[in-house]
Structures are given as structure tokens and as C-alpha cells.
Amino acid sequence: MIGIVIPACNEEQYLEECLHSIHLAIQALPTLSREVRVLVVLDSCTDQSLEIVQRAGVDYLQCHFCCVGKARDLGVRHMIKSGATWIACTDADTCVDTQWLLQQLHHQPADAICGVVEVDSWRNFSFLTRKNYLTHYQDTMNHAHIHGANLSFSSTAYIQAGGFKPLNCHEDIHLIKQMQSLDLKIIWSNLVRVKTSSRLNARAPEGFASFLHQLEMSSRVIK
Structure with missing residues (x-):
């Protein structure tokens, strides 16, 4: 079984579109011989995120961690206990490509x-x-992102x-570094693609939105 885990903290603006993109990615699989389950981990949500998830008919967990690392880990371990052998993670302000799951399968074994x-x-x-962003971002195979x-x-x-450590940011980097230290097979692919929001109100203090904001501030200083 493939398990898809999405942490969400007050993501009513983006969550519905995120879930729709995942639905399309599941439908793009040639057959549904492998079960795919979607799980949203609602972390300290006070907006309409719960209602959006319920309307979409996907599974969810609720927690009050205010910590993306803990939320991801909760969701991943829940999926593993449910029988998932492959886990795909994304964010609630992100839309996955239609070929997102298919390309992951094409890269196996990994x-x-x-x-x-x-x-x-x-x-x-x-x-x-x-x-500046496009100059330095490696949208290639064997990238380092x-x-x-x-x-x-x-x-x-x-x-x-x-697993993911209880960190407010860089929990993803820590996990991959651990896997590298164990000499596990990691594939760095630009065929597995998502689009993420360009919002300026970052959820994680040093996450992607924060990086874009800092890049913008640096550009203004250069001007």
C-alpha cells in the first residue's frame, strides 16, 4: 500500500486544491492494484481545514503539536501501522504533478x-x-535538494x-542525512515534481516560504 501524508496547520486557502491534485495523481496510475491511502494530519487547526478534509472524504488525524516534525512522524507511523510499505509526503500548500506517484513507481527500487x-x-x-532563485535551483536529475x-x-x-525528528523545520533534511549515513539508496529526481505556494507567511521559521522571503529581502538590498 502507498500512504500519502500531508501535515496541515490552518491551510484552508490551499488544502482543497492540494487534495484534488493528489486525487488526479492517484487516478493517473495505470491500475489501482496497489492501494493508495491519503492521510491529512491536522495540527492545531482553528480554521476550516477539518471541514475541507471531511468533504474530500480522506482520512485525517488531529493533534496539537504546533510542530511539523511531530505531525509528519505521527502521520507516517500511522500509515505504516496501517500497512503502507511506501510513504509519499507533501505539504498542504502544494499541488503534486499528475505523474507524481507514477514517477515514484518508475524509480523503484529505492x-x-x-x-x-x-x-x-x-x-x-x-x-x-x-x-536568483532559478539561477541556483537545480531542476535536474541528481540534484541536491x-x-x-x-x-x-x-x-x-x-x-x-x-523517522522524522520533533523539529519545527529541517526535519526533512535530518531524515535524509540519516538515510545517507546508512548508505540507503536515495534517488534525486526532477521527474517527481510538485508546485508549492509562493506565500510570504511562513508556517515553518526556516522553511521554503521563509527562504523565498529572505531572498526577496536580499534582492531589495541589492537594488
């Missing part, structure tokens, strides 16, 4: 797959910020590496 992210819109940023919004792994590798 212990983990690190995919790439695209920014959904640059309207909130200057031309210089976009140029680690994104919790586009990270998948086997249940065996996850347990072996000790």
Missing part, C-alpha cells in the same frame, strides 16, 4: 526519492528574486533511519 519543487507564482516577488513537500521513502528505510 529507499527514498527526493523530488523538486516549482514556485506556483512569482507575482509577490521581484524579477531579481526570480532570476531536500523538500518535505516532495519526499517519499519505504517504510523500512523510515524506521531504520529513526
Whole structure:
């Protein structure tokens, strides 16, 4: 079984579109001979995220961690206990590509797959910020990027590496570093793709949105 885990903290603006994109990715699989289950981990939500998940008819857990590392780990371990042998992680403000799951299957056998992210819109940023980002981002095979919004792994590798740590950010990097230290097979693919929001109100203090904001501030100083 494939388990898809999505942590969410007040993501009513993006969650419905995220779940729809995952539905399309599941439908794109040639057959449903492998069961796919979706799990949203609602962490300290006070908005309409719960209602959105219920309308979508997907499974969910509720917690009050205010910690993405704990939320991801809760969801992943729940999926593993439910029988999932492959876990695919994304974020609630992210839309996965239609071929997202199919490409993960094409890359097997693997212990983990690190995919790439695209920014959904640059309207909130200057031309210089976009140029600097695209100049340095490696949208290629064998890249070096680690994104919790586009990270998948086997249940065996996850347990072996000790799982996501209770961190407010960089829990994804820590997990992959652990897997590397164990010489597990990690594939770095730009065929496994997602688009993530360009919002400026970051959920994680040093996450992707925070990175984009800092890049914009640096671009303004250069001007």
C-alpha cells in the first residue's frame, strides 16, 4: 500500500486544491492494484481545514503539536501501522504533478526519492528574486535538494533511519542525512515534481516560504 501524508496547520486557502491534485495523481496510475491511502494530519487547526478534509472524504488525524516534525512522524507511523510499505509526503500548500506517484513507481527500487519543487507564482516577488532563485535551483536529475513537500521513502528505510525528528523545520533534511549515513539508496529526481505556494507567511521559521522571503529581502538590498 502507498500512504500519502500531508501535515496541515490552518491551510484552508490551499488544502482543497492540494487534495484534488493528489486525487488526479492517484487516478493517473495505470491500475489501482496497489492501494493508495491519503492521510491529512491536522495540527492545531482553528480554521476550516477539518471541514475541507471531511468533504474530500480522506482520512485525517488531529493533534496539537504546533510542530511539523511531530505531525509528519505521527502521520507516517500511522500509515505504516496501517500497512503502507511506501510513504509519499507533501505539504498542504502544494499541488503534486499528475505523474507524481507514477514517477515514484518508475524509480523503484529505492529507499527514498527526493523530488523538486516549482514556485506556483512569482507575482509577490521581484524579477531579481526570480532570476536568483532559478539561477541556483537545480531542476535536474541528481540534484541536491531536500523538500518535505516532495519526499517519499519505504517504510523500512523510515524506521531504520529513526523517522522524522520533533523539529519545527529541517526535519526533512535530518531524515535524509540519516538515510545517507546508512548508505540507503536515495534517488534525486526532477521527474517527481510538485508546485508549492509562493506565500510570504511562513508556517515553518526556516522553511521554503521563509527562504523565498529572505531572498526577496536580499534582492531589495541589492537594488
